[in-house]
Amino acid sequence: MRAVNRVTTLLGLKQAPSAQALESLAQHAARLETTLDQLIDRAVGGDDEALGVVADSLTVCETYFLRHPEDFATVQEHAERRAASGTPVLRVWSLGCATGEEAWSLAGVLAPISPTVHVVGSDINPRSLARARFGRYGRGSVRSHHELTWLAQADDGWQVAALLRGNVSFSVANAAARPAVPTRLGAAPDVIFCRNLLLYLEPAVAEAAVAHLAGLVAEQGLLVLGVLEGPHGELPGFERVNFPFSNAWVRRTTAPVRVRAITLPPVTRPVDPREVVKRARRLANEGRLAEALASLDPASTDPSVLYLRGCVLLERAEPMVAEATFRQVLSLDRQHVLARLQLLLAAVGRRDVAAIELERAGLEAALGQAPDDAKLDDEGVTAGYVRRLVQGL
Ligand SMILES: C[S@@+](CC[C@H](N)C(=O)[O-])C[C@H]1O[C@@H](n2cnc3c(N)ncnc32)[C@H](O)[C@@H]1O
Numbered sequence: 001m002r003a004v005n006r007v008t009t010l011l012g013l014k015q016a017p018s019a020q021a022l023e024s025l026a027q028h029a030a031r032l033e034t035t036l037d038q039l040i041d042r043a044v045g046g047d048d049e050a051l052g053v054v055a056d057s058l059t060v061c062e063t064y065f066l067r068h069p070e071d072f073a074t075v076q077e078h079a080e081r082r083a084a085s086g087t088p089v090l091r092v093w094s095l096g097c098a099t100g101e102e103a104w105s106l107a108g109v110l111a112p113i114s115p116t117v118h119v120v121g122s123d124i125n126p127r128s129l130a131r132a133r134f135g136r137y138g139r140g141s142v143r144s145h146h147e148l149t150w151l152a153q154a155d156d157g158w159q160v161a162a163l164l165r166g167n168v169s170f171s172v173a174n175a176a177a178r179p180a181v182p183t184r185l186g187a188a189p190d191v192i193f194c195r196n197l198l199l200y201l202e203p204a205v206a207e208a209a210v211a212h213l214a215g216l217v218a219e220q221g222l223l224v225l226g227v228l229e230g231p232h233g234e235l236p237g238f239e240r241v242n243f244p245f246s247n248a249w250v251r252r253t254t255a256p257v258r259v260r261a262i263t264l265p266p267v268t269r270p271v272d273p274r275e276v277v278k279r280a281r282r283l284a285n286e287g288r289l290a291e292a293l294a295s296l297d298p299a300s301t302d303p304s305v306l307y308l309r310g311c312v313l314l315e316r317a318e319p320m321v322a323e324a325t326f327r328q329v330l331s332l333d334r335q336h337v338l339a340r341l342q343l344l345l346a347a348v349g350r351r352d353v354a355a356i357e358l359e360r361a362g363l364e365a366a367l368g369q370a371p372d373d374a375k376l377d378d379e380g381v382t383a384g385y386v387r388r389l390v391q392g393l
């Protein structure tokens with residue numbers, strides 16, 4: 001098998017790495033005085049250094065503290081209910097935790113409710129996990145307007161408070177390869193978080209991963225997935241909770257979880273996403289919103305496809321999922337001005353002063369020095385138009 005296929009299979013990726021990513025990987029290989037093929041072989045064999053280099057080049061590791069706060073509210077409510085019934089949440093697994101902000105956030109939210117809780121953060125990238133263990137973060141990791149009492153200000157950023165350190169550990173795991181429960185947890189997790197990872201995987205691999213994780217979570221345990229990351233239907237034996245704010249499921253039975261045979265929508269692999277966007281926009285303009293939505297793959301990694309999907313969802317009065325979709329756009333392109341504008345408008349709609357400030361700052365940074373006549377989309381929206389709009393808010 002060619003190196004590129006081996007690495008796509010290892011990570012379970014739905015898209016083969018771009019020529020640019022492979023080029024950057026080849027340069028890394030050269031710096032390590034090896035070839036691309038040898039580097040990939042080492043990564044597939046589980047060599048930490050090679051795996052880190054490969055994952056750094058081929059995966060998206062965007063994350064920050066309390067990302068999607070509604071999911072943390074869901075886990076908090078769940079833990080409070082469990083504590084009240086005398087069965088506290090003790091074991092938590094954050095799979096695909098990147099540089100650890102998600103795992104530390106879970107520990108920070110849960111420790112006051114269940115002081116002996118232990119959180120394991122896992123990722124395929126050992127380099128990210130080394131940073132996670134270090135527990136020191138820059139400003140980009142703190143974007144929430146919630147008070148993060150478990151972070152202490154350090155010289156040039158933030159440091160995780162010492163009192164949380166015993167509650168969190170990190171270990172490598174591959175979501176695409178039926179990972180076992182981390183040994184540090186000792187028993188079935190009461191909570192599994194796996195967000196913003198499955199959308200990058202081959203649909204069949206992602207579907208198998210959901211079924212696998214559903215089978216691992218403890219009875220009365222909580223499984224939290226990213227908003228658009230399946231399951232594409234019911235999850236037998238589970239009850240959906242806090243819908244539509246979270247994609248969260250509580251296991252109500254110990255019977256083996258069998259995910260019903262799911263007919264996945266055919267994966268459209270357009271040669272040119274611009275054609276997809278053009279067609280979907282035409283459908284939306286004709287008022288055929290359901291068809292427009294169906295033509296925009298929620299697992300696309302093209303920001304323009306996802307951005308339009310968010311707009312169609314707004315048209316269909318589905319603001320929560322739309323907002324999640326705009327955030328998904330930002331995980332692919334942090335400087336996407338129009339997605340940032342939509343998030344600002346959503347914050348204005350909620351009259352959420354702190355979020356308005358945060359989103360406005362993000363939008364201004366994304367606009368940067370762009371000239372007023374710079375076009376932001378095919379419909380002729382310009383940077384100047386966005387600036388005037390924002391001034392009037
Ligand atoms: C976009 S980040 C999401 C981080 C965090 N869960 C969040 O929502 O903020 C995706 C992470 O998934 C990891 N990842 C990608 N493929 C993986 C796999 N097959 N197994 C485990 N982690 C994987 C990447 O290394 C990256 O750190």
